[in-house]
Amino acid sequence: MVEFNGWDMPVEYPASIGCGIVSEHMAVRTGVGIFDVSHMGDIRLSGPGALDAVQHISMNDAARLAVGQAQYSALLYPEGTFVDDVIVHRLGQDDYLLVINAGTREKDFSWVRDNTRQFNCRVEHLSDDFTQIAIQGPKGVNLLQKLTDANLSAVKFYWVTRGTVCGLRDILIGRTGYSAEDGFEIYIPADEATSARVWNEILEAGKEFGVVPCGLGARNTLRLEGSLSLYGHEISDTINVWEAGLDRFCKMEKPDFIGRPALEKARAAGLKKTLVGVEMVDRGIARDGYKVLDDSGSEIGYVTSGSPAPFLKKNIALAYVPTEHAAIGSTVKIEIRGQGVKAQVIPIPFYKRPKKS
């Protein structure tokens, strides 16, 4: 177990029960894995001004959400850099749930509260109210369907529903996740005995699908293969939306939101650095924080996340480099223990789940 933002979290579950990062990762790609993601935070905005409040603090366009729909977005500083990335769920006419990162919970809540005072809405910090369990992988739908009366096949990706799960009524079920697979995230009341019972029932019901519990290690390698951003790595208070390559989640055409003027300026000024995906060409594994060098050995950027990719079976990394080094096929070097090791810029996402036929 490791300390993770105040939570005791397993990096991986024991090999003795068939786990380990690679096994856990492969289970999610090919079958199903479950994650205890109770450390994630939750902020609810409700009331007549809730939509306006969400629109003001979120870069995506919440007005496009139907009740029961979710979207990826981010909270931005006036500079156009990241407070955090979030998933905005529209639960009711005037009822929004923002799912936020563990390490930024308190900061996010204060920021949301302070920046929505002018709107007629209630802001609640519900992080400690839920045990959140993610059920990820192509067989996740079959597994969860055994335990709920909700018709999961009717729930599209990035939509939510409610149903009875493991005998608990009115449970929020989102078809979302952080593994680049199909999957669900369920929000159950944060009662220890209940949570443990549900966790064990999922494991038991999932035996026929080869379900395994997955830790932080697999969560990281899965999201890295899918090139999904992690706060403090690909996104932070020094990186703006354009640099992070999250343009498609930022709706400049919607009415004003915090960060928009700065992003307009940044766009006019042009991109200086950008996030790229690289694959190691020579032997070696890039790790978070390693320097990126040009051919002559000068430092030009840095690795934000790097790891062996268990499903793709190559060593991959995300890195910030000057835009002139960002073209697909460009070669760069990663400084690994004093040596410049060759790597090549390749398209991201590294992994895309196959489309259903």
Added chain:
Amino acid sequence: MTYPTDRKYTKEHEWITADGTIGITHYAQESLGDIVFVDMPKVGTEITAGKTFGTVESVKAVSDLYAPASGTVTEVNGALATAPEQVNKDAHGSWMVKIKLKDPNELNPLLSASDYEKFAGEEAGH
């Protein structure tokens, strides 16, 4: 896990035999998880007791290898370059380098199998 008694152990989780064969312990491989890369010195390299002489990487982390004793590398286990996962399967059978010991007395203060087992047990409990 019972640790073989034909060798000595370090608190950095390497093992070494009396003839200078070096590897990492079962506890070390278990803590590292899936090992994907072993970076070892070339034959002829001088290594120094207590100093790093290579690295072992798992999916989750990179970890230095510390020399249990000083000496000159005489042989490197090339099989680990293509099959590093062997270390996970059999840490005590997967040697990494062999060295010509500079001073066999350097092995004296190292841990016995039973002392190491106790030490690793305490580490795991943390």
